[in-house]
Amino acid sequence: MIGLASQEEGEDKSTTLLPDEVLVPGISRFEQLCRKLIAEATSTLSRWYPAGGVTVIVQTSSATENTAQEQRERIIAIWQQQALPWKVTVQILPTTFPFEYWNKQLPELKHPVLVLALHYRQPGETQAEMAGALLLMPPSLLPSAARTDALKLFRAMPLQTNKLTAELKELRDMVQQPAEAIRLIWFSGLTAPQRQLLATATHGLSLHLSGLAPMAGLIDFDRGSEQYGHLASWLMMVAAAETADYETGSHWLVWADDKQAWAMAAGIETAVPYQRSEMALTAPFPAGGITLAVLLHSVLLWCLGSKYPVWLFSWWGASCVLLMLGIMLPGIALLLRKSVARLLLPAFIRTAAKQGSKVK
Numbered sequence: 001m002i003g004l005a006s007q008e009e010g011e012d013k014s015t016t017l018l019p020d021e022v023l024v025p026g027i028s029r030f031e032q033l034c035r036k037l038i039a040e041a042t043s044t045l046s047r048w049y050p051a052g053g054v055t056v057i058v059q060t061s062s063a064t065e066n067t068a069q070e071q072r073e074r075i076i077a078i079w080q081q082q083a084l085p086w087k088v089t090v091q092i093l094p095t096t097f098p099f100e101y102w103n104k105q106l107p108e109l110k111h112p113v114l115v116l117a118l119h120y121r122q123p124g125e126t127q128a129e130m131a132g133a134l135l136l137m138p139p140s141l142l143p144s145a146a147r148t149d150a151l152k153l154f155r156a157m158p159l160q161t162n163k164l165t166a167e168l169k170e171l172r173d174m175v176q177q178p179a180e181a182i183r184l185i186w187f188s189g190l191t192a193p194q195r196q197l198l199a200t201a202t203h204g205l206s207l208h209l210s211g212l213a214p215m216a217g218l219i220d221f222d223r224g225s226e227q228y229g230h231l232a233s234w235l236m237m238v239a240a241a242e243t244a245d246y247e248t249g250s251h252w253l254v255w256a257d258d259k260q261a262w263a264m265a266a267g268i269e270t271a272v273p274y275q276r277s278e279m280a281l282t283a284p285f286p287a288g289g290i291t292l293a294v295l296l297h298s299v300l301l302w303c304l305g306s307k308y309p310v311w312l313f314s315w316w317g318a319s320c321v322l323l324m325l326g327i328m329l330p331g332i333a334l335l336l337r338k339s340v341a342r343l344l345l346p347a348f349i350r351t352a353a354k355q356g357s358k359v360k
Contacts, residue, residue, distance in 0.1 A: 015128035016121060027067070029120040030060070031074040037133040038078055041114050045086075049141055053111040054086040057101075059093040061119040061231055068092040075116075086112075097230050097255065099156035099262045107155075112137050117234035130228055132238040151244045151268055152177075153237065159254070159261035161194050165201040167263070171252065172205055176265040183210040183249030186240055188221040188232050189256040195220070198254065210248065230257075240266050293332040297325060 016023055017033060024032075038056075045054070058071055072090045079088045093101060106113065115134040119127070139147055154176045159167045172179045185207075187198060199218060202209065209217025221239070225232045233255050240251045250267025301321065304312045311317045 015126065017129045017131055023121060025121045025123045025125070027070050027074065030071060030118065031078065033118055033120055033129075033131045034058075034075060034116055035078050035082075037116055037131060038075075038084075038114070039082070041133050041135045042082075042084055042086075044135060045112060045114075048137060048143075048146070049086075049112055051085045052087070053089065055089045055091060055109055055111065055113045057091050057093060057098075057113060057115045059095070059098060059115075059117050059231060059234065061095065061228065062122065063092060063095050095230055097233055097257070097260060097262060099158075099233070099255075099264075102156050106136075110138055110140075112141065115234060117231050117238075119228055119231060127227060130225075130231065130235060132235050134234060134238050134241065148270075149268060151241050151266060152271070153241075154265045154271070156262045156264045159256070159263050161190070161197075161256055161261045164194065164197045165204060168198075168201050168205060168252075171263055171265065172207075174265075176271045177250035177267040177269050179205065180208055181250040181267060181269050182207045182252060184213055184217050184219060184240070184243065185209065185252045185254065186219045186221050186236050187254040187256075188225070188236060189261075190254070194256065213248075233262075237264075237266070244268065290329065290333045292336065293329045296332070297328065300324075 018036065021032065023029060056075055058075065060067070060071065071092055075090045076088065079086075113136040115132075115136065117130075117132045117134075119130045121129055136153070137150070139150075142150060157167075157171055157174075172182075185198070185202060187195070190198060195218075202218065207217075211217070213219065221232060221236050225235055228235065236253055236255070240253060244251070244267070250265065250269055253264045253266060255262050301312070304317075304321075308317070312321070
């Protein structure tokens with residue numbers, strides 16, 4: 001829900017949500033909007049998950065220590081007043097990008113998560129209100145039929161905006177959603193040169209973006225939502241989830257500010273299982289491993305020659321040295337080669353492969 005007036009509508013359109021209800025700015029307004037969102041989300045949740053634990057994540061544009069405590073208390077009060085059957089845990093996020101939390105803590109939760117992102121009316125303020133809810137379910141809690149058709153939101157991938165082409169190629173190669181299924185790319189916070197680089201990169205990756213969408217499939221989400229800052233990240237996810245209901249294919253979502261950038265894949269297609277042979281870089285020539293093995297053997301021979309000179313120069317000693325050379329030289333070289341290739345694999349791919357984390 002968002003109260004925005006387009007240029008065609010002028011300034012007469014209301015910039016408040018729920019215009020038919022009494023508006024009291026401040027924490028009362030927060031409670032009013034949360035009550036509406038929770039009622040709608042829990043009606044859906046009850047069909048799939050009748051009882052158990054639920055985590056409610058709240059992010060607003062006015063997160064301070066005092067307001068965070070008030071917001072937590074209001075959410076718990078709503079839960080009790082509506083006599084909801086789930087045991088609730090409330091977490092208030094700071095006013096930053098939520099993707100560190102999304103990648104590290106969210107996958108650890110084995111029960112549904114309800115995200116509430118809001119900019120609510122403050123005293124003496126005229127900025128348009130915004131409220132969005134995102135209900136996330138672990139795949140294991142969904143029936144197999146619903147699991148196939150559910151929108152899948154994957155781990156957020158950190159980006160280097162100065163290497164946007166290479167980063168997006170890496171995102172494509174992970175095949176969280178097949179490249180041929182990508183129809184829309186949403187972006188927010190990119191500078192004008194970065195937007196141009198994004199357009200060039202998507203053309204070079206031969207993505208089949210929708211020609212019916214604005215900007216030929218590249219959707220500038222800053223238009224109308226830039227004033228919400230990091231809240232726009234949740235708003236973009238909600239918008240992409242809503243758009244997916246209209247069979248618009250799979251999406252990429254890109255966010256950036258002056259300090260960091262992130263990308264995420266979303267869609268209903270089944271992810272291709274991680275294949276190390278496809279994802280790993282070509283193993284380097286083991287010159288370093290051979291050098292290290294020769295050095296270790298030289299040190300070992302010197303120690304043996306100093307301690308047991310007679311044994312070393314006997315037939316038995318010479319046979320042992322040759323046997324060690326035959327085993328340790330290739331062994332150390334191949335082990336180092338494999339280790340270096342593994343370390344060169346991007347950290348994000350290693351983490352995603354290890355945890356296998358995706359949220360539905």
